[in-house]
Each structure stands twice: as structure tokens, then as C-alpha cells.
Amino acid sequence: MPDKTTPDLNFSPKGLYIGGEWQESIDSGTFETINPSNREKLGDVPEAAEKDVDRAVAAAKTAFVEWRRVPIAERARCLEKLAQRIDDHTEELALLDSVDAGNALSGMRGDMEWTAKTLRYFAGLITEIKGETSSHGPRHLNVTRRQPYGVVAKINAFNHPFRFCAEKAAAPLAAGNCVVIKGSEQAPLSSLKLGELCDGIFPKGVVNIITGGAKAGAALVSHPDVGRVGFVGSVPTGRTIAKAAAETLKVVSLELGGKNPIIIFPDADPEKAATSAIKGMNMNRQGQSCSSTSRVFVHESLHGAVTEELVKQAKALPIGFPWLEGNEVGPVVSERQYERILGFISSAEEEGADCLTGGGPPDDAELRKGFFVSPTVYDQVTPEMRIGREEIFGPVMSVFPWSDEETMLDAVNGVEYGLTAAIVTNDLARAMETAERVEAGYVWINSTGRYLGAPYGGWKQSGLGQEECFDELLSYTRIKNINMRW
Numbered sequence: 001m002p003d004k005t006t007p008d009l010n011f012s013p014k015g016l017y018i019g020g021e022w023q024e025s026i027d028s029g030t031f032e033t034i035n036p037s038n039r040e041k042l043g044d045v046p047e048a049a050e051k052d053v054d055r056a057v058a059a060a061k062t063a064f065v066e067w068r069r070v071p072i073a074e075r076a077r078c079l080e081k082l083a084q085r086i087d088d089h090t091e092e093l094a095l096l097d098s099v100d101a102g103n104a105l106s107g108m109r110g111d112m113e114w115t116a117k118t119l120r121y122f123a124g125l126i127t128e129i130k131g132e133t134s135s136h137g138p139r140h141l142n143v144t145r146r147q148p149y150g151v152v153a154k155i156n157a158f159n160h161p162f163r164f165c166a167e168k169a170a171a172p173l174a175a176g177n178c179v180v181i182k183g184s185e186q187a188p189l190s191s192l193k194l195g196e197l198c199d200g201i202f203p204k205g206v207v208n209i210i211t212g213g214a215k216a217g218a219a220l221v222s223h224p225d226v227g228r229v230g231f232v233g234s235v236p237t238g239r240t241i242a243k244a245a246a247e248t249l250k251v252v253s254l255e256l257g258g259k260n261p262i263i264i265f266p267d268a269d270p271e272k273a274a275t276s277a278i279k280g281m282n283m284n285r286q287g288q289s290c291s292s293t294s295r296v297f298v299h300e301s302l303h304g305a306v307t308e309e310l311v312k313q314a315k316a317l318p319i320g321f322p323w324l325e326g327n328e329v330g331p332v333v334s335e336r337q338y339e340r341i342l343g344f345i346s347s348a349e350e351e352g353a354d355c356l357t358g359g360g361p362p363d364d365a366e367l368r369k370g371f372f373v374s375p376t377v378y379d380q381v382t383p384e385m386r387i388g389r390e391e392i393f394g395p396v397m398s399v400f401p402w403s404d405e406e407t408m409l410d411a412v413n414g415v416e417y418g419l420t421a422a423i424v425t426n427d428l429a430r431a432m433e434t435a436e437r438v439e440a441g442y443v444w445i446n447s448t449g450r451y452l453g454a455p456y457g458g459w460k461q462s463g464l465g466q467e468e469c470f471d472e473l474l475s476y477t478r479i480k481n482i483n484m485r486w
Contacts, residue, residue: 004321004366006035009042009096009189016046016211017195019059020204026051031213033188036102036331037321037370045188048212053180053219056208060151060178061225063205068148068176070203072126075174078201079123083116085197086166093190097161098322101187102330102371105323107284111163118468121452122170125473129175141484146477148176149227149251153220155182155241157233158333159288162190164232168467169207175476177228180208182217186333221245228476231255232290235391235416235461242464253465253475255290256458257391258419261412262293263434265425266301273302273424274309277397280422280448283317283375286332287395290462291420293448294392295381296399297408303401307379310397311357314375319362331371332394338371341394345376347386353378353398383411391417413439418459422448441466 015022029047034040048056067075086093094108131144152172156164161184169179183191188211198207210216221229221244230253231241238254245252262280264273280293287294298306322330332338345359358376361368373395381388381398388398402408412421421440425431435443441458450456455466466472 004324006038006040006042006099007095007323009099010092011096011189011193012043013045013189013192013211016048016052016056017192017198017207017209018052018056019063019208020199022195023052023055025049026055031185033100033186035099035370036333037099037372039369042100042189045192045211048182048210048216050215050219052210052212053216053223056180056210057151057220057223057225059205060180060208063203064148064150064178067178067203067206070176072129075176076123076126079119079170079174081201082166082197083119083123085201086112086116086119089197093162093193095323096190096193097187098330100189101158101161101333102286102322103159104284104328104330105325106328111160115163115167117452118167119170122174122473125470126174128470129473129477131479139486143482143484145480145482146175146474147480148172148477150177151226152177152179152228152230152476153182153223153226154179155217155220155229155231155233156184156191158184158186159285161187162194165191165194165209168230168232171472172228172230172476173202173206175473177476178206178208180210180220180226182220183209183211185211185213186337217241218244221250222247224248226250229253238463251475253467254463255465255467256419256461256463257393257417258290258292258458258462259295259389259391259415259417260291260293260420260422260440261295261297261438262422262424263408263412263438264296264298264302264306265423265427265430266299267426268302268424270302270305271309273298274306274313276422276424276446276448277310278313278317280444281395281397283395284328286329286373288332288337288393291442293420293422294397295388295412296397297402297412298399300401300403303399307356307377307399310377310399314357314377314397317375319372319374320364320367329372329375329395331367332373333371335371337393338373341373341392341396344387344390344392344394344396348378348381351385351387352380353385353387354380358395383414389415409434409437413437416461419462420444
């Protein structure tokens with residue numbers, strides 16, 4: 001039988017990574033991180049206090065004096081070296097995130113591959129950080145230069161623990177900034193492992209990593225020496241960060257939540273449409289993804305065939321301990337998240353949605369020790385229901401049958417979110433017209449993949465700014481205009 005005990009991670013936190021050294025938190029505070037599969041303690045993690053944030057920002061500010069002068073080719077080499085170290089430690093990193101966050105091991109291997117590609121992508125873009133020149137008369141030249149902010153704060157979510165810490169630092173580092181990274185409180189181990197990988201590649205203080213909760217994040221956002229903030233997480237926390245950053249007029253980018261639709265037109269193949277919907281839910285992260293296609297708008301002519309296929313595919317997803325090969329659905333990240341998802345499920349029952357499969361924890365007594373929720377499909381969902389309008393961030397899909405296209409589009413756009421949307425049809429004209437009308441920043445047609453270089457970002461309450469593209473790199477620079485006459 002497969003071993004269901006927590007695997008030996010061969011890693012324990014050494015402290016906060018500040019100024020190229022491992023340091024205890026000033027008040028020596030710690031918090032526990034647990035295995036969400038069985039609630040076993042994985043270790044004690046240092047909890048940064050406000051004075052620790054001050055130390056990390058000061059180290060980054062000091063390092064910036066020299067880092068900004070490092071030739072761009074050398075900055076690129078640093079990013080490439082880190083990418084290679086991630087490649088060399090893929091299995092170790094994937095296992096850390098699988099155990100600490102509950103995500104499927106196969107998906108976390110994909111995270112490491114994506115992270116390394118992202119670092120190399122931005123390393124290759126460094127030479128494209130260019131200014132412009134113009135002349136407005138004789139003996140005159142106007143020049144613009146793009147210069148870094150200095151200290152950049154990066155605050156990350158739990159669903160891609162390592163990937164977000166490393167990937168989201170790539171653009172600011174390439175642009176010449178130094179970073180202070182706050183890893184996820186719910187799954188912090190791999191963020192500290194990143195400190196080990198960075199050691200010896202970047203000059204001391206260029207990369208600083210702290211762990212902790214909301215107090216550490218608030219101190220980082222409000223710090224007067226932080227010039228730029230990037231955040232990945234929930235809409236309420238994003239709003240709080242935006243308000244705090246406004247006090248000192250910091251530039252902020254926010255990658256926030258989503259309540260994303262997949263629209264299935266009557267000419268679609270039911271099996272392929274259902275496959276796109278299931279794939280788009282990111283079940284290897286238990287639906288804990290801001291881009292998950294959790295609202296399925298299916299034309300009534302295909303309703304029976306699509307829902308039957310959704311149920312079939314949802315039931316077929318292997319659920320179990322995420323570090324075991326072959327399992328695709330693990331536990332959600334924490335007890336708080338678990339109870340929140342079960343609360344949505346209760347509200348769906350009360351409001352009259354029809355549960356086709358799932359609707360709670362699995363029957364396996366071993367899995368009930370952890371925070372497992374079975375892949376769930378609700379039918380006959382209406383826009384007024386909680387599961388139809390609020391982000392669940394769990395393995396719960398809502399099916400909306402539709403007949404009138406205008407009414408359907410009103411419902412699609414009737415939520416506060418606008419991150420992604422997916423369209424399934426063989427009619428290109430209909431697909432493009434629908435893509436124009438949906439209020440989302442990233443639209444798929446007959447696909448749910450992501451590609452480096454394609455701008456990713458949300459509309460409405462789903463965020464500010466574009467990521468994974470050249471615009472992200474430029475967003476970590478400021479324009480300086482130099483006006484000369486001789």
C-alpha cells in the first residue's frame with residue numbers, strides 16, 4: 001500500500017532571510033505550519049514583526065545603491081542562475097509545496113517549470129528597457145530614461161507558494177530593484193527555501209524574504225522606504241493594501257480574485273466543453289485559483305449532455321494525499337478555508353441549487369482527518385445565489401442553463417469580478433463578438449492555457465496592472481525626462 005504518512009521534507013526554517021543572512025525575528029515569535037492532509041505539524045516558522053520589516057527594507061535600500069549600477073547583462077545572469085537552481089531542485093520544491101499547501105505533486109512540478117521559464121523570460125527582456133529621444137529645436141535633445149523604484153514589496157498568496165515568491169520577483173529584479181518578499185502565511189516553507197537558492201547569486205540585501213501574517217504585510221505596505229508594491233490574493237485584502245499604499249502614493253499592482261465564466265454555445269461538442277470546464281477549474285489546486293472557471297453557462301440544448309459529462313469527469317478525478325503520484329485533488333490549504341467552502345455548500349443547499357456530485361468531504365475516513373472537499377457540481381444555479389456570485393476558492397462548480405444570449409451575458413457580467421472568461425464555440429464570429437462583450441481582462445476561446453508574454457490581469461475588482469509580459473517589466477520602472485540644450 002502507498003505510504004500515507006507525511007514525507008520527510010528534509011527542510012526546516014533557519015530564520016528570516018534578511019541582508020543575505022538568516023536572522024531570528026526580533027521578538028523570536030513563531031507560528032505553526034501544518035500539513036492540511038492530516039493536520040500534522042510541519043514546523044515552526046519565524047513570524048516577522050514591524051522591526052523585522054524595518055530591517056528587511058533597510059537591507060534592500062542599502063543594497064539598491066550598488067544593484068542599480070550592476071550591468072544589465074550581469075542582472076540577467078543572476079536570474080538565469082536562479083532559474084537553473086530551481087531546475088536542479090524541482091522535486092524538492094514540488095514536494096515542499098505539495099505537503100505544505102496540499103497541491104498535487106504533478107501540478108507543483110509544473111509550477112517549478114513555469115517559474116524557471118519566467119525568470120529566463122525576464123532575463124531575456126532586460127535589454128528592452130529603453131527610453132526615447134526627441135528634439136524640439138536646434139541644439140536641443142530630450143531623453144527619457146527608465147529607472148527602478150528602489151525597494152519593491154511583494155506579498156503573495158498560498159495557492160502557488162514558491163512560484164509566486166520567485167516568479168513575481170523576476171520583473172522587479174530585472175528592472176534593477178531590490179525586493180522584500182512576504183511568503184504566504186498558510187504555506188510558508190518554500191518561500192524560505194527560496195532564500196537558500198538565492199544565496200550566493202545575488203548581492204546581499206537584493207533579495208529579502210520574511211514570513212508572517214497581516215501585521216507584517218501592513219508594515220511592509222506602509223513603510224516609507226518602499227516605493228512599489230505587488231500583491232496576489234483576495235479582493236478584500238487587495239483593497240486594504242491599496243488604501244494603505246495611497247497614504248504614501250505608492251504604485252500598486254494587484255492580482256486579485258475571480259468568479260470566472262465559461263460560456264458554452266449550442267454548436268460546441270459537449271464532451272470537449274466539459275473537459276475545458278474541468279481543466280479550467282484547476283482541480284490540482286482544489287479550485288483554489290483566481291482564474292478558475294467556476295461558473296458554467298451552458299446553452300439549454302446541451303445542458304443534459306454537458307452536465308452528465310461534468311459529473312463523470314469530476315467523479316473520475318483521483319482525490320487523496322497530494323504527494324502520492326497519480327492523485328489530482330488534495331486538501332484545501334487550511335481549516336479556515338475548509339469551513340468557508342463548506343459554508344458555501346450549505347448556502348447552495350438552502351437556496352435550492354441541485355447538487356449533482358460532491359457537496360462535502362469524501363467518504364474515506366483517512367481523508368476526513370484533513371481538509372479534503374470532493375469536487376462538487378451544482379446545477380440550476382441562479383445569479384442571486386451566493387455560489388453564483390461570490391468567489392468560493394474551492395472545488396465547486398456552478399452550472400447556469402441559458403437560452404437567451406443577452407440575458408446570459410448580463411449574468412456573466414453581473415458580478416464584481418472580471419479576471420478571466422472562457423468561450424466554447426466553433427463559430428469564430430460569435431466567439432470574437434462575445435470576447436468583446438465579456439468584462440474580463442483575459443479571455444480564452446476553445447482553450448484554457450496561459451502563455452508567457454501574453455498580458456494577464458483583471459478588470460473591475462479583479463485587479464490592477466498586467467503581469468507575465470513586457471508591460472510588467474516596465475511597470476517596475478519610472479520614467480525620468482532629461483531635457484538638454486547646448
